[in-house]
Amino acid sequence: MKPRHKRLALIVGGVASLGIATALVLNAFQSNLVFFFTPSQIAAGEAPKDRTFRIGGMVKEGSVKRQDLTVQFVVTDTARETAVTYTGILPDLFRETKGVVAQGRLDASGLFVASEVLAKHDENYMPPEAQHAVDAAQKTARTLKP
Template structure:
């Protein structure tokens, strides 16, 4: 084996190792991505069952049902609604009619099993993703001006 052939083998081996490393990194990144959807997005696009995602919208009025630490409520973008179940302590700012983002998995029965619930910070704040989705759906109501 001459010098040119050895050099070619080393370059090919290096490219193979680089390709394997890139594949591992991309696989790890795609496994940790959590996509954001609105209830309307879930209706229009078929999402794989059991995939981790975030759902954003408003907590529908008169939909919160508490049973100890278990809570069931409905997230809506004012076009479509999605039932959510959560076991745990809700944030202090969680209430009906307010913006919320829930993270978890969509079950086979169409109910979203939340592992985390994120509520807004004050009466003027709404998560950017939720506000953008409401604007896109034409249901955006800008916050009332402060007095």
């Protein structure tokens, strides 16, 4: 084999290895990607039925029901509501009328089954995407009222 052919084979092998590594990294990234949805977006059918995603909003007052380690509550963005169930220990900051982000899936009946619940740590802070979603839901709710 001539040196020119060896060099070409080395370059082709390097490019192929780089392509395979890139494909594996992108595949891992895609499978770990978790999107954020509001109750209004879930009600509109924008949330995936077969993938894990996050829901965010405020815990509706009077909606928290506890039974052993299973907790059921309602997340609202002031326009729509989504029922959530979670089995486990909730964060200390979890309270009614406070912000919450839950990660999980929708079951067949439309109930959000959370695998993780995160409580907002400060009453003055909300993630920008959550704040934008709540503001948009409130604006939509105001325009729909007669």
